[in-house]
Amino acid sequence: MSALASGGFWAFVGVVAGIYTIFALGLQLQFGFSGLLNFGQVAFMAIGAYTLAILVVKEGWSTWLAAPLGVAAAGAAGLLLGLPALRLRADYFAIVTIAFSEIVRYVATNQDSLTGGSQGTIALGAVGEAAQYNGQWERFQARIQGWLGVSSKDVAMLVIVWAAAIILLALVWLAVRTPWGRVLRAIREDEDAAASLGKNVLVYKLQALAIGSALAGIAGCFYAWQFSFFSPDDFQPLITFFAWMIVILGGLGRVWAVPVGAGAFGFLFAGTRFLDFRPLSYLSGADRAYVRLIVIGLVIIGLVLVRPQGILGKRDEMVLE
């Protein structure tokens, strides 16, 4: 139980919750405000993270140039996916987005010369050499740590990630209050009505999809910086479902519900690590990992059954239907 009391561990949980906040914020914009059933969000996180790592290791770019390009690549991928896929019916669109995310993972696993393959970013460089893309970021993190005067680098990361998350939350919160945001909500409620008022529905949907994808790209950069190493296995479809759970847990169509959902998710995900009392303590560590995911699956089902509007959601604004 010692880890429960350790500040470092909870700082880590907070960092993960912050990254997931940014990640799920993109989904909130896409589904909560525009009604798009994006089930491939993890692909854009992967594209952001991989673009960053590849440009730094293979092209020798500065991390400060590579990261914005990673975000742009994620947004562009959203556009490219949306152009054909958004013409499909909503349920077909959902399936195509899952497929897209699996294709991205397949390519990352199998194009060894581009991505390092299943060994992950460590194999990005020359053969027999452990590639590292994170030196510049770690120096920056150490400078912030010194400037804040905190003892742990996780706390420094916590401050950086949440500063970014709060800025992005505020930007999205402002954006959905503009006429642009109102059109998105109109499309969510009744596409044909919005189209009949002369709004180009496809263009608005494309914008929401691309911006949401770019947000996932930002989350991907933070993911890459935080863990200093990643592989295609980090981008399983499960991660997209975590984002869905966060958005629904927090409340649909509410910007500030995202960090609440992410916090609850982080607590649930990290907290279930401590399911080590009897009878669970008889299980091996691997088996307990399965039990954690069972708990998360049951929470998803329970939410759908009991509280489809989420913790902070309003029934009259938007409810899962």
Added chain:
Amino acid sequence: MFWQLLANGFVTGAVIAIAAVGVSLVYGILRLVNFAHGDFMAFGALAAYAFNGPLGLGMVVSALLGMIATAVLSLVLDLVLWRPLRSRRAGFMSLFLASIGLALVLRQVLLLAYGPQPHQYKVNPYKVYVIGTVRLSQAQLITIVAAVAAIVAIGLFLSRSTVGRTMRALADDRALAAIAGIDVGRVIAYTWVLSGLLAGLAGVLAGLVQTTFDPNFGFQLLLPVFAAVVLGGIGNPYGALVGGLALGIAMELSTSSSLLGGVNPVYKPVVAFAVLAAALMVRPQGLFGRARVV
């Protein structure tokens, strides 16, 4: 080489097609995109493994028991999960998300019960039959025979039997079918039984063809199955059959070296989606789906 790839494609496609019919019927009748269908397949494969491996029953008996176990599981889940959701008038999103949660739970329960290591049925993996220029393993031959029987049976069941016809009527127009006096609750139960039996069969056949399988393998099979359902037009069971066979054959033929050097076999699932994307450009409603009437 062409005939060999075609035979392999038929084997791959038949497994996809059998699973896809269940997904398509469930969607048509319950408006549920069942994300847990892949894990139903894994459940069937592993249940059959329990009878075949540890209990030492014959392969055919084990396969049938695995199918029945999957059908029972589907029915029980309808009682404890889908019926309460229906009575709350849950919509498309709620049902889809609930099935994602269910998929997660089911897969982890299988991992708890069977562990992550690969399992294998007691069939001879080295026995090979040669027909003309085509070499088929025993597992592939069993799959072809079972799949042809299953596909013919599904076709006859849907077109000739009363239950099959009421299922299609319900998938076509729920309100009209209910007015015509169809007992919706009973048809839903039959749908789950059929979908469960077919998921179990597809799981066992996939396990036979792959020779080894673990509790995660259902999810890897799910994406080509979804592609087949969409290709055939969601909710149309005949379309799903044709879509599955077409995708399986396209996936195997794409690896042919005479075709621009061939596609790396690891990208076979990607080929399935490339075919799907190309087909949807031409017919956004799927091959046999009805165009949306505005």
